[in-house]
Amino acid sequence: MTQLTRRTFRACCLAATAAVAATAVFHSDAPAQAGSRFAFEPVMPELKRAVQYAGTSTELCFEELRDRGVPFEVAEAKRTVETPIRLTGPVRGVAFKATYRDDPRPPGPWTIMDCRLALAIDDLAQLLSAHGVVEAEYLSLYRPSPGKPGVRHGAGRAIDLATVKLADGTLYSVQHDFHGRVGAQSCGEGADPARKDTPGARFWRDVVCGLDDRGSFNLVLSPNHDFGHRDHLHLEVRSGIRWFLVQ
Numbered sequence: 001m002t003q004l005t006r007r008t009f010r011a012c013c014l015a016a017t018a019a020v021a022a023t024a025v026f027h028s029d030a031p032a033q034a035g036s037r038f039a040f041e042p043v044m045p046e047l048k049r050a051v052q053y054a055g056t057s058t059e060l061c062f063e064e065l066r067d068r069g070v071p072f073e074v075a076e077a078k079r080t081v082e083t084p085i086r087l088t089g090p091v092r093g094v095a096f097k098a099t100y101r102d103d104p105r106p107p108g109p110w111t112i113m114d115c116r117l118a119l120a121i122d123d124l125a126q127l128l129s130a131h132g133v134v135e136a137e138y139l140s141l142y143r144p145s146p147g148k149p150g151v152r153h154g155a156g157r158a159i160d161l162a163t164v165k166l167a168d169g170t171l172y173s174v175q176h177d178f179h180g181r182v183g184a185q186s187c188g189e190g191a192d193p194a195r196k197d198t199p200g201a202r203f204w205r206d207v208v209c210g211l212d213d214r215g216s217f218n219l220v221l222s223p224n225h226d227f228g229h230r231d232h233l234h235l236e237v238r239s240g241i242r243w244f245l246v247q
């Protein structure tokens, strides 16, 4: 896509939200490469946030993070990560931390992400913050793996979100509170209800479907997608695709 200029970035993304909302029901056929009946290509994918983020230059990405007040530092180079960074503090009042790794010093490679993912994580943090979340634990961001540039965890383009803590101490984990069913539809008209109607299940539906509305990630995969996602949400900003998959 054409590189965005600094002046047009916000106007572009705001326009994207309105345009996508207006055209959300008119999807073209699900792209075959996604391998899911829930995948769809919007009428104007270039207006969706995830597609905008994936096409952002390093310079503009840094500027945007600073403008948004996202605390970050440039991280050590990883061959497969285009612009490696680390968060250095809470985002919108939400502290992101790696599960099972309480000691952040020295910071491990698992806390590295590509700058473009951080833009989407800022959107995620706004959504979580509105629900009273103060801490979000993830299983991984970057992890060493072969693969295409701009794709999945090897490129630092995905976060596996596992558990959140609210300001009152309430914990909601995907594993214990999502109450999903493999094959179920998560959002939109005809969505399947959770197996149990609990505050935690409602919270996770709100997160998944709130992200669907925002279009910040190309892929939002929950326990409804497959057994591999029984304990986390896979949230990814992927380069080179125009389709979305939220399940």
Ligand SMILES: [Zn+2]
Binding pocket: 153, 158, 159, 160, 233, 234, 235
């Ligand atoms: Zn993942």
